[in-house]
Amino acid sequence: MDSTQHLLERLEQLHRIGAALSRERDIHHLLESILEAAKRLLGADGGTLYRVTEDGEALRFAIVRTDSLGLRLGGVSEESPQFPDLPLRLPSGALNDSLVAVHAAVHDRTINIADAYCQQHFDFSGTRAFDARTGYRSQSFLTVPMKNHENELIGVLQLINAIDPATGQVRAFTAQDQRLAESLASQAAIALSNRQLITQLETLFESFVQLINLAIDEKSPYTGGHCQRVPALTMLLAEAAHATTEGPLAEFAMSERDRYELKMAGLLHDCGKITTPVHVVDKATKLQTLYDRIGLVDTRFEVLKRDARIDMLRRQLALRPVADAHAEAQLQATLGRQLQALDEERDFLRHCNHGVEAMPEADQQRVRAIGQGRRWRNPDGVTTALLTAEELQNLTIRSGTLTQAERDVINHHIVSTINMLESLPWPRHLRNVPEYAGGHHERMDGRGYPRGLTREQMSWQARMLGVADIFEALTAADRPYKQGMKLSQALAIMRRMADGGHIDPDLFAVFLRQQVYLRYAERFLDPGQIDAVDVQRLLRADMPLD
Template sequence: MKKNDKLFSRLEQLNVIGASLSKEHDTHRLIEAILVASKTITRADGGTLYLLTADRSALRFEIMRTDSLNISMGGTTGQPVTFPDLPLINSKGQPNTSMVAACAAIQGRTINIADAYMEEGFDFSGTRAFDEQTGYRSQSFLTVPMVNHEDELIGVLQLINAFDPVKREVISFSAADQSLAESLASQAAIALTNRQLIDQLEQLFESFINLINLAIDEKSPYTGGHCQRVPELTMMLAEAVEATTTGPLAAFAMTTADKHELKIAGLLHDCGKVTTPVHVVDKATKLQTLFDRIHLVDTRFEVLKRDAEIAALRQQLALRTKTDASAEVRVQNALAEQLRVLDADRDFLRQANIGSESMAASDQQRVRTIGTERQWRNVDGVQTEFLTAEEMENLTIRSGTLTQKERETINYHIVATNKMLEQLPWPKHLKRVPEYAGGHHERMDGKGYPKGLTREQMSIQARIMGIADIFEALTARDRPYKNGMKLSQAMKILADFKKNGHIDPDLFDIFVKQGVYQQYAERFLNPEQVDAVNEAELFM
């Protein structure tokens, strides 16, 4: 091949490399691709890519390759580069131009060295020490500053030992090599800057999401943990589904971008709770608003007891002239019985005020009886029913601590979530975030909310999030009205949800068979919650 043909071929190769760099989305792979491409196009045996530190005071070893020594550090290898940073200012406070990479960065020029051992003006003591330790011979160096489209230095590309494949020997880097390396370094700097900018924007976006969750957390400690745990469980189940090779979900797969999209949806799935009133979110007892009104009920009982004691004393005074001891005993016994009944009713209402999984109908009726048949004289001196209609409504709540109206207020958070998310100008790779996040209260049978979607109308990701949301809520130990549920009980409830069309049956099967619930329990549940689960019973 003629010399011009070779150069043209390398230029074509440069164009292909430049195009491929612009398509790489992972920073580590991008850095690796830059170094590998630079080595390939210049036929270098080794190379190092340095990036400028955040404070712009030094060059950090980001990736290093030496083919003949089989050295591969940084990038996607998982093997960190162990060399210290190269400072741009020396111990005397002067520019560190004795180090070739630092000099190229400081002066913004390419440095092409034929033989490091023969070159004067640079400190190659570290290079010599490396060579002595490895038996290597570092000879030709090509050090190129990486400057982006804003004329800003972001790093340095250093190539070592150009190799002549015909003569089978190390040679100097040619002018063509330098020109190609400089062109590639420029393209790489732009690609890397763009990638870093995108990464920074994504980090900023996630920070805003975490800021919303922090606001919810600060607003109510009972929901902050939920906002963090649901995304974790969502990703655990999604990865288990992806790993499944048999069954109806065997074809399910996610790219890195898909996983990021689902993670963002998980983090945002309850963002609408910023609109939910605190006294509803934190309602630990049935009579709680800004404070627990059971204490007002207690006060009424004290008034009734006082009235009973006063009535008894009046009866005793009326008997004083007759000196009827047996009659006084009867009055005392009657008072004691009245006080006993009042204390029993007060203890009952205190217990009724605490939310439970299910309140018996007989207990609900007892609340109504106490509320309507007992009378007390209020602060205005008016004889009235012992409990107000609103208090009876709260104290007869069958499950939990919320009235129907309060449940609707809580449920509105998903409507608010949808409104908030659907107004954002989502980029293409995050377009499905509103659908994933907004569907976690839908049911497979179409009886969920807010849209009443059926299984066929929902994505697998939204169905995954639905299971994660329910399981976290069942086992959460930081809710105001209940302790964390035992693992076996939570799994039994999920199995019932599968049977009645609440959750996706195929996803539930994977949730159980892949041991996702066990992995989650080990990470997030208290040890006393984690009991044995009979998996066979879950499929009966």
Template sequence: MNTETSANFTTDLLRRLEQLNTIGTALSREHDTTRLLESILLAAKEITNADGGTLYRVTDDERALRFEIMRTDSLNIAMGGTTGKKIELPLVQLFDAEGRLNDRAVAAYAANHESTVNIPDAYDNTKFDFTGTRSFDQRTGYRSQSMLAVPMKNHEDRVIGVLQLLNARKPGSAEVTAFLPADQSLVESLASQAAIALTNRQLIAQLEELFEALITMINEAIDEKSEYTGGHCQRVPELTMLLADAAAATTAGPLAEFSMNDKDRYELKIAGLLHDCGKITTPVHVVDKATKLETIYDRIGLVDTRFEVLKRDAEIAALREQLALRPQVDAGAEARVGEKLIEKLNHLDADRDFLRRANKGGEAMREDDIQRVRHMATHYRWRAPGDLAGQDSDFLSTNEVENLTIARGTLTHPEREIINHHIVATINMLEQLPWPRHLRNVPEYAGGHHERMDGKGYPKGLTREQMSVQARVMGIADIFEALTASDRPYKPPMKLSQALSIMANMKKGGHIDPDLFEIFVREQVYLRYAERFLAPEQIDEVNQAAVLA
């Protein structure tokens, strides 16, 4: 080798070493496994000037190699990876039918023996079976010549894949040559770096899977506690992401500068999944309170019994009065007693039906209905069967009056505070976790979905300016899901138009973010969610202009 050739060789080697260093840095930054695998193969082809290459990964049972990426430049073959073209080739078995090592396939040999295989010319080699290679060449007119198969070993010194290159070319030429020792050394170094990068990505992915599985387990535990809110923890994150993506895509208006990358989206997704984790501490009898008088059972049955006692007493009193009139032989008087009895029984039935309706709860209870309950509590007197003291009692107890006069829903003020405490528990639980940097905002996002834009929400009384866009997004998602949910015990599911009308009033009242609500309506986020999660009868026509007015 003359001086000029030696200098060129040294320059080329330094260039490729610099390439290897650059590639190693790039590999460590890649977070997508598919792109990472593709980058590994393309980098190996680049530093060796190889015409083709294949990257294999060891299957989960460690008995075969699976094709992941294939490239052959001169034949315009590009399969696997980001191409979207599936590689329809059988696995390369690492063992034969008798369980012996498969040493006839180059890639299998490299994996089984954890050693590099460098073949100058496949047609001159008798150690390996190149029947398939020759057949491929005959079909395509290709000439497979030099091969380099390098095992990829992770930090545990275990083979996780094989990097196989085909037909090294001389620099600046299409002439095929053997892979030089320098090529082999560089690819072995790259394979080592690539295996570490791939293993790190796999470990991170496995930890993320484990983390999400734990979150799912917590949500399932909450769902098991209450059959009525079973899908809430799953639906709110879906709606949250729909609205957040719509907001990020907005290019005009107050939210034009809002954007999210993949890490931001993952952080918000986790927050959505955990937004109600504190409900694991909420008593079931409060979460599942379907009617106002429900405790372990619905006490409206006791009220029904009292009405039956009043009706029985009324009938007995009327019969006695009629009997007292018999000696006078006054049929008219007896008839009037009967008419008064019927009137009284009808009145009792009407009051009983009213209390049954009041017991179901709903969006609002009128003030005159509340006063009617309070009047009935003392207006009627009754004596429990078997009461030896013979004392009449108020028709409704203080606790029953308190529950039956709940203005909205089925929860009393103390029960509402118990329910509201779940968000405090959520924040306390999440703030105690050692969140990594890319998830550090999860407690704020998850803990803010019951705050209001006017500062009248809970638990911290934050205003709009003190909240992130993500927390405000989650607030809208939580409300819309609750309004349209079909699994609530205290109300029927709302149609889209009704739910959006209520939310429009909430926007005017300073409850929800007006800019995000406009995107929610204008971009029909509600409709995309409805088509996936709501019953067809809930999806009605929405007058967007009226809702946004």
């Protein structure tokens, strides 16, 4: 009865081990759990878990444990096993049958040895050398091959020195031990194969995400850096929020799955830009399309200057044959003033071609006066205004370099992002990716786009992406139309955005208090952008900002 009860207890333990292994996500923890579970189940003092090498030609020491020696190598231990791989075949091509672990692997059979020192069929010279160095006595061995659902070898489980619980002495592994070890090895192989398959799928998915970002990067080097920096900043802010113990974010917490989900959302937050025309994304000047059309305007000024010279020469000829030095001097002076005025107007338009934060109304009016007041003869011989209506519209853009139509094109990338992400069959642990990624252009006051969501309708994660997206854009030095701001300037703007209902004020407070901005800056910004920041001043609601 005691024997039956003991067997039932071991079977129940085996069942619990199998369930625990199926839940483990980390491959290193899983490998360690397999070996430790086998040692506990069979009462072994030590053991080794081998994995098949990537080329399938050898067994590699993955985990090594010996309790009585305090030996812990591999798994979550910082020290990895430094033993040489065990080749499955000899240089001659013959099977390496002299090594017990290899024999078990290539012949797919369990090998149960009562005393390695009395064994004649296998080479235990390495074991004897280990014993000689450590004073250990390796005696009983139980070696079990591990195969996956496709009957492919994925590893070998080897247990050493079964301990008699009654006497504490080393004993041989029993037939019951062997059956339990084989059952555990089978369950472990399934768990390991599943974990490897999931890891491969996750790696494939992440590689696909990186491929999308690479495609955006190839289209525009400016957005490529953005696609990498925003996820990094988002995770810094998320970790800061996770560590917060007071205030509205005190209850915010993330598991490893939550972190992975947010990371994927960060990487995919601008995937819709793959549909955005490059000439809009990279529009460095107001007149840029596929090229900067300011050159066309320059040509027209040269035509006007040529015409002014021709007109002056005609007037000079009209003075012939009577010479009038005073009149000719006046003509030259008039031409000089005309050419100077044309050069000044051309330089002014070139200046206006570059985007600024706010173009003065007086400058806009002067552009219109030049564009409509100046006339030139085009290649068709038609006298027309110096600037077309479309050129006037572009050169009088008040902020930045984009017209409203172009901003709409840029803004549409978030609609494309949402459509792309919502069309995918996300697994349960990634189901929030579309919501997180699709909300980074919404505002807390409901005046954002594309859905006009309010703060209460958005997750913390979506709001984090919004904060990260804006800070990265303000400080980025690789944009074609602006220089990267210093920290103090960018944070002052963000404080006004928090006050104005654009970004979440509680997240911005965490961003400041835990110096997320500084940790990001040290990794990604030019040292010249890192200046002193008065955090307490930025946190004071009653402190006006310049």
